[in-house]
Amino acid sequence: MFKLFDLTLLINGFPMQDAKDELQKIIAITEDNYDRFIEQKKAEIVHFHLNNNPFYKELVGSDSFANWSHLPILNKKNLQKPLKERLSLGYTEKSVYRNKTSGSSGHPFVFAKDKFCHAMTWASNIYRFDWYGIDFNSSYQARFYGIPMDFVGNKKERFKDFLSHRYRFSIFDLSEEILEFFLSDFKTKKFDYINGYTSSIVLFAKFLQKKNIILKEICPTLKVCMVTSEMLFEEDKLLLEKQFGIPIVNEYGASELDLIAFQNPKGEWQVNSETLFVEILDENNQVVPNGTSGRIVITSLFNKAHPFIRYDIGDIGILDKKSTLKKPILKQLIGRTNDVAILPSGKKSPGLTFYYVTKSIIEDDGNVKEFVIKQTKIDQFEVDYVSEFELNTEQIEKINKAVALYLEPNLQFTFSRKQTLERSNRGKLKQFTSFL
Structure with a gap:
């Protein structure tokens, strides 16, 4: 089958095959050797930025480090300066993947990833979605997201949807009349999965509940629903499972990083330990024991274009006591530190x-x-x-x-x-x- 999605990434300069090969090598590392891998990647990325990124070197106040816990905590306020002042040597705004955060934390900013790092992000997504039989080249997505309202932004997003084999339901108007249109699309289109913002998908499920409709019965091709970006409460998850008739998968990510945690088929919220290193810290920036709540602080192990090292994402969470370095489990996401x-x-x-x-x-x-x-x-x-x-x-x-x-x-x-x-x-x- 023609793989349009893979081809699109390749044309945009993302070395997908190299990234997929690298990810498979990491997945093959045993639990016993995982500590060595993590320590090596942490040291590599810090040394790279201390030697090649003036912004990060100034933040650390040195061009070397001896102790991981002495490295500064990077926050969103640190990053509110022009992107070109934060890029590593050898990278330009045109040679990187560039995007901006949603600003839900109150501190929006523009960020960058080098092409290999962004390819690793996609390799990680592809690997996890495959747990549920979803293939970005062939699986048809029902997408519950916002969309730019200006003409050019809107057309650009629609074209990206076409390339990514997805159909977008704009969520700015969720009146019953509009939800009726959503329902008619599910009756006529062969969707494989649903992906989008939790609150909008829950609202659609309540609409189905009122009409006594099970979505899988009118759209038999549906396999799974992935919710993201907003809190999923247990009773909402039960409602979605009942009204959709398919597994509900909870996703936690950040555009500037990667998928942070993704619910595995056992129902565990498995943290991405292949491309990220996740710490839970207290108010004094000390690591808390597993099972204790704290600030979620994340290091991107592959981003050479821009440092995300000990980056405070602004969320509070708990790692499960049974977590290991290779397979950390996010027991609970409590909310944002500014909320x-x-x-x-x-x-x-x-x-x-x-x-x-x-x-x-x-x-x-x-x-x-x-x-x-x-x-x-x-x-x-x-x-x-x-x-x-x-x-x-x-x-x-x-x-x-x-x-x-x-x-x-x-x-x-x-x-x-x-x-x-x-x-x-x-x-x-x-x-x-x-x-x-």
Whole structure:
């Protein structure tokens, strides 16, 4: 079969075969020898950037290092300067893969990967999707993502969709009329898999639930659904499994890095240890024991064009106690470090705790489709929601009691029913925001 996807990457200068060969060599390394491989790659990438990247050398304050734990933690604020000032010697903006982050952390920036590093990213994606029988050259994707609204950006994205064998459902309007159109496409197109933002896919599943439709029954070619970019709660996963009739795979990644974790067929959130080195650190930048929460700090082992060494991605997570160097398991992703609620008692709580507690009550009867929470003052929160009917006094009282029980009493909530919720320019839904 003609492999258009592979050919597209090749034409763009990404050495895919070399990357696939390299990845297979890494996968073949035994657990006993994995420590040596990781230490070697860490040393290689740091020495390269200390010798070839003035930006990173200045950050470290030296052209050599003796101790990994003494290397600085790189954050998104460090990277908010022109890309050409951050590129390694020998690389130009035209010779690298260049893109920008979504800005969901509040600190958007432009980043770069050298061509081999980006080819390794694709090799890693291809390897993991193959766990579920998905081939980017032949499998047809139903894509739930945002899309640029300007003419040129829109056409460019549509052309990329064509080359990548995917059909895009724009998620900026998710009214019932539009979801009916989505449904008719599933009846007529032979999709192999669904991929996209969690909140939009969950909303589509609720629409199917209301109509008592199992998606696999009207689109029998469907094999699997991969959700990404937003938190997947357990009850939402159960809803998706029920309404779609296919396995639901949780994906965690970052455009500037790679796939960070991908749910394997055993249901474990397996961390990518082939192209990345993931650490969980405390407030003093010390590694915490597995099973303990901390900041997720990641090193890209192959990116020579731009340093991502001990890079604080802005998320909080926990590695499972059974993790090994070769097979780390992400037990839980708790949320973003900048999405923490500070309460009147001085207690700090991940914003998603509010979202989770509220969600457990607010969606009981299927009336509320989606909602977001904003902290406006230390004791005041606003909940914007989309629903068929307005929340009643009894439901609001239930939420207040649950919040008092799980977090602390005397917090004030105001509820506003909306036609639609505000999404980012890429279509992401930010579930909790603090304006303090």
